[in-house]
Structures are given as C-alpha cells and as structure tokens.
Amino acid sequence: MMKTKFLIVIFICLSQVVVSQNCEAISPYTEGMRLEYTNYNKKGKVKSVDNYVVKSVTTINGELIIEIESTQKNNKNKESVARKDILKCVDGNFYVDMAGYLAHQNDDQKSNLQVRAEGDFVEFPDNLSEGLELKDATIELKIGSDDSASSASFADMKVYNRKVIQNASFQNKAGTFDAYKMTFDYIFTLGFIKVRGSGIEWYVKGIGIVKTESYSKKGKLRWTRELTKITK
Numbered sequence: 001m002m003k004t005k006f007l008i009v010i011f012i013c014l015s016q017v018v019v020s021q022n023c024e025a026i027s028p029y030t031e032g033m034r035l036e037y038t039n040y041n042k043k044g045k046v047k048s049v050d051n052y053v054v055k056s057v058t059t060i061n062g063e064l065i066i067e068i069e070s071t072q073k074n075n076k077n078k079e080s081v082a083r084k085d086i087l088k089c090v091d092g093n094f095y096v097d098m099a100g101y102l103a104h105q106n107d108d109q110k111s112n113l114q115v116r117a118e119g120d121f122v123e124f125p126d127n128l129s130e131g132l133e134l135k136d137a138t139i140e141l142k143i144g145s146d147d148s149a150s151s152a153s154f155a156d157m158k159v160y161n162r163k164v165i166q167n168a169s170f171q172n173k174a175g176t177f178d179a180y181k182m183t184f185d186y187i188f189t190l191g192f193i194k195v196r197g198s199g200i201e202w203y204v205k206g207i208g209i210v211k212t213e214s215y216s217k218k219g220k221l222r223w224t225r226e227l228t229k230i231t232k
Contacts, residue, residue, distance in 0.1 A: 020174035029055055036174075042221045049073045055084070063088055122159055122205040124203055128180050130167075154190070163172035170202050170210065173228040179206040197222065 033054040039047045055067040065088055073079045122137045141155045162184040170179035179202040187194040196217040202210050210227040 034231040038228045040224040132164045136160040157188045161184045
C-alpha cells in the first residue's frame with residue numbers, strides 16, 4: 001500500500017509541473033530558481049521537506065530540457081544526498097530520467113530506464129475563472145528504456161470533475177499569490193488495486209500548484225503538500 005501511495009504522489013507532482021500539451025508552456029522554471037515544498041501528514045505534522053534548485057532550462061532540437069538538483073529532509077532533520085534529475089518534454093510527453101534513482105542498486109551497470117508519463121496531462125488554461133469546468137485527464141505511467149517500443153504501462157490515474165471554485169488571494173509562508181482554488185476527483189489503478197479519492201489544489205499562474213490537499217473517498221484528509229518558499 002505504501003508503494004501505491006508513493007505512485008499517487010508521483011502523478012500529483014507530475015501534474016504540478018505539466019500545465020499543457022505545449023512544451024514551451026510547461027513551467028515557469030528559470031535557471032537558479034529555488035522551490036521548497038513541505039509535506040504534511042493527515043494530522044498536520046511535517047513528514048518531509050523537498051528542496052529544488054533549477055540548474056538549467058534549455059531547448060535542444062525542439063526538446064525542453066530542465067535540470068533540477070533536489071534534496072529531501074525528513075522530520076528527523078536528516079537530509080538526503082543531493083541528486084540531479086533531468087526532466088524532458090517531447091511533443092507534449094513529459095519524461096523523468098530514472099538513472100539517478102536506480103544507480104545505487106547496481107553501481108557496476110548503467111541504467112537508462114525511465115518512468116514516462118503519457119496521456120492528456122492535467123491542463124490549466126489561460127482563461128481560468130470561477131465556475132469554469134476543466135478538462136478531465138488520464139495519465140499513464142510507463143517504465144522501460146529510451147526505446148519507447150520496449151516500455152510497458154504499469155499504472156494509470158484519471159483526474160475528473162475538475163472545477164475552479166474560487167479566485168482569491170492565497171497566502172502562505174512562500175508569499176501572497178493570486179490563486180485559483182480547484183477541486184477534483186481521481187481514481188488510481190495499479191493492477192487490480194484501485195484507489196479513489198478527491199483533492200483541492202491552489203494554482204498560481206507563472207508558478208504552478210502552491211498547495212494540494214488529498215482526501216480519501218470518505219472525505220478524510222490523507223496528506224497536504226505546500227510550497228513554503230520560492231526564490232526566483
């Protein structure tokens with residue numbers, strides 16, 4: 001069950017980065033940008049803090065390449081070793097290079113395995129307004145090599161009933177923003193396992209998701225993830 005929860009977080013994080021099928025509109029990330037996200041459990045206690053530093057943003061042969069250095073500090077103040085991740089977008093498909101994740105498992109062999117998110121992605125149009133119903137989205141997670149023919153699908157997530165319910169000032173530790181509050185439902189499928197739930201998220205143009213609350217199908221809070229610091 002812990003693996004299932006982890007994969008759901010992957011989907012949520014990907015939806016925070018991918019804002020449309022147009023790679024040029026994917027994110028506001030600029031070189032040197034720093035973001036801190038704090039993860040809380042259902043009781044509001046800090047579980048961990050994720051720190052991201054954008055090392056470079058380049059376009060090569062039509063591919064958008066974002067290099068990010070990240071570290072995580074748990075609630076015992078223990079920090080993970082810095083890791084560099086390469087995020088890539090090609091023709092609207094977003095790629096996460098898994099080499100850094102898998103390297104520690106086999107130091108003698110390089111791995112070019114990737115987890116790749118394909119599908120509609122979660123779209124945030126420019127014409128957001130209160131009451132606007134947003135498009136459903138289905139995200140499929142595949143794992144394999146650089147050769148797409150050898151990759152295999154192992155999970156998917158459908159996000160639906162998306163709606164903008166409020167446009168108002170949102171304030172947290174990272175600052176004060178003009179945010180759009182949205183609600184959504186989701187169903188995550190991993191083999192025979194299906195997890196249903198709902199969520200609330202606050203979206204800021206030019207930054208992305210600044211807060212996400214995830215709820216069970218019974219309406220109980222599961223976890224919260226919030227942007228707590230940003231330096232452009």
